Amino acid sequence: MIVLIISIYKGHVPIVAAEFSINQDINYECTSSEICIVSSNIRITNNTNEKFVSEYELNTGLKEISEISALDYKNRALLTEVNSVDNQSNIKINLENPILGQGSITEISIKYKTKETIKHTGKIWEISIPKIKKTEEIEDVKVTVSVPNDFESLMYVTPSPISKKDTNSIITYAFDSETTKDGINIVFGEYQLFNFEIYYYLESDSHFWSKTIEVPFPPNIEEVQKVFISRLNIEPESLIIDKEGNYIAQYKLDPGQTKRVEIYGLIQIFNKEIDPAKGGRFEDMPKNYVEEYTKQQRYWESQDTKIIDIANSLIDKDKTISENAKEVYIYTTSNLEYSVEKTSRDYLERLGALKALQNPQDSVCMEFTDLTIALLRAMGIPAREINGYAYSEDLVRRPLSVFYDNNKDLLHSWVEFFDPKFGWVEIDSTWGQTSGLDFFSKLGVNHIVFVRKGNPEYPIPPGVYKDTASNKKSVIITFGNEKLLNGDLKNLDSFVDKNKKSNLLFITLIVLSTAPALYMIYLVLKGLLTDPRK
Numbered sequence: 001m002i003v004l005i006i007s008i009y010k011g012h013v014p015i016v017a018a019e020f021s022i023n024q025d026i027n028y029e030c031t032s033s034e035i036c037i038v039s040s041n042i043r044i045t046n047n048t049n050e051k052f053v054s055e056y057e058l059n060t061g062l063k064e065i066s067e068i069s070a071l072d073y074k075n076r077a078l079l080t081e082v083n084s085v086d087n088q089s090n091i092k093i094n095l096e097n098p099i100l101g102q103g104s105i106t107e108i109s110i111k112y113k114t115k116e117t118i119k120h121t122g123k124i125w126e127i128s129i130p131k132i133k134k135t136e137e138i139e140d141v142k143v144t145v146s147v148p149n150d151f152e153s154l155m156y157v158t159p160s161p162i163s164k165k166d167t168n169s170i171i172t173y174a175f176d177s178e179t180t181k182d183g184i185n186i187v188f189g190e191y192q193l194f195n196f197e198i199y200y201y202l203e204s205d206s207h208f209w210s211k212t213i214e215v216p217f218p219p220n221i222e223e224v225q226k227v228f229i230s231r232l233n234i235e236p237e238s239l240i241i242d243k244e245g246n247y248i249a250q251y252k253l254d255p256g257q258t259k260r261v262e263i264y265g266l267i268q269i270f271n272k273e274i275d276p277a278k279g280g281r282f283e284d285m286p287k288n289y290v291e292e293y294t295k296q297q298r299y300w301e302s303q304d305t306k307i308i309d310i311a312n313s314l315i316d317k318d319k320t321i322s323e324n325a326k327e328v329y330i331y332t333t334s335n336l337e338y339s340v341e342k343t344s345r346d347y348l349e350r351l352g353a354l355k356a357l358q359n360p361q362d363s364v365c366m367e368f369t370d371l372t373i374a375l376l377r378a379m380g381i382p383a384r385e386i387n388g389y390a391y392s393e394d395l396v397r398r399p400l401s402v403f404y405d406n407n408k409d410l411l412h413s414w415v416e417f418f419d420p421k422f423g424w425v426e427i428d429s430t431w432g433q434t435s436g437l438d439f440f441s442k443l444g445v446n447h448i449v450f451v452r453k454g455n456p457e458y459p460i461p462p463g464v465y466k467d468t469a470s471n472k473k474s475v476i477i478t479f480g481n482e483k484l485l486n487g488d489l490k491n492l493d494s495f496v497d498k499n500k501k502s503n504l505l506f507i508t509l510i511v512l513s514t515a516p517a518l519y520m521i522y523l524v525l526k527g528l529l530t531d532p533r534k
Helices: 289-294 305-314 322-337 352-358 365-379 429-435 482-486 492-530
Strands: 020-030 034-046 055-059 067-073 079-085 088-092 105-114 118-119 122-130 138-148 156-159 163-166 170-176 182-187 190-203 213-215 223-231 239-240 248-255 259-270 383-390 412-420 423-425 447-453 475-479
Touching: 055 447, 067 079, 079 182, 088 492, 118 447, 118 482, 122 138, 122 482, 138 248, 163 352, 170 182, 190 248, 223 365, 223 492, 239 492, 248 259, 248 383, 259 447, 259 482, 305 322, 305 352, 322 365, 322 412, 322 429, 352 365, 365 383, 365 429, 412 429, 412 447
Parallel strands: 020 138
Antiparallel strands: 020 034, 034 105, 055 088, 067 105, 079 088, 118 122, 122 182, 138 170, 156 182, 163 170, 190 259, 190 475, 213 248, 223 259, 239 248, 383 412, 383 447, 412 423
């Protein structure tokens, strides 16, 4: 007699593998009430005459489940017990009438409900199903996901389903063992819309001279992010776009002066999806990008021999740049492990790429970012860091961990690499590791870019410019109302154009107003310098 414990997702390894064969059909019936009904039909084939299954344990990969039931092949109810292991729910089933004999088949049907796999946030419906780990005894896994056809238009489904069936009221996507190995992510909607409020507390530490302080506003990014301003309480002296595409506002402060800058508005986030196989070639890479964005920097030790050795083991110049970048992404997600414990510390030390390799289990998003950038740069692929805000309702699968102070405005860090075919491409190796989903070929619509950094030290993102006497957050993000897009909003670029025109007009007025005085000074100096004897 044997107790057979099966792990469908992450978790236990069966006690005996070769003695039993498993086939699974799993259906997620997701509803507009934000509940998925999960039905698992399991067939266990006995490969020996001596042993039989008396107990089965299913790791759901989910924290919260409800209304659990199980039936045998005669539709008789089976006794179930739910245990929590590593913050995941396991369903244990006792088989009171085990079937004996080689070739005999034990059939079990398990059903439960969960709210974890479907979320309606803002303008987006998202279904996220953890990856299914196919162990030795599992011969085949088939997964279907059913959704109402009145959801918004499909944004993306990953991986590509083997089939899609559209009836009058239900759309069903089908996946096989190969396509479910990295999890399933289905998103409906055209874009996500966020309200934002950002506060910058600026203070001059100069006692004698005026001082200009630079702060970044969330940038417009072609195909990805549009920023609209509803209110800016203090307009900057100038708003410039730097070489990284950051929108840098410059404020002039008198000695000892303080200013509280408040900016309110909406941000539209669009999904950008790439096919790595259709990326550009190394020989097409702009040389100035290679020179600028493959340099070794603090935390990005791209010239270290260990980093170079790993990069050389991954690179294949017969493949596209994006295919090579994906190898780096896979390496990072496979070799670093996110540390939840580290996020609870009062101070988060940024390790950098090399120390991350030495301490792979002590990693948060900064280490995932640093190692990814260092390896990309060592390959000769331009790469840089992004700091911003990422919306997450599940801090286990989609964690945030960039703290610049104890007030804990919760930010996130991820990566951009450059492919001459696609331009700059955002990827998130942290969420790739923690969720098991694909955050390489598409990032989705939960990431808001605050700053893009070819240098890890600058610019400092919003969320840091705080009044030290206050514990209030300086970055507030909520879901936006689409009706406001038709209201009294200004695109961020209109402030750039206005400031350019204002600066030009200001300079022109100065020249015109001072021209007579300058001419008089010229005449006086000419008289003094002219020898009267000539």
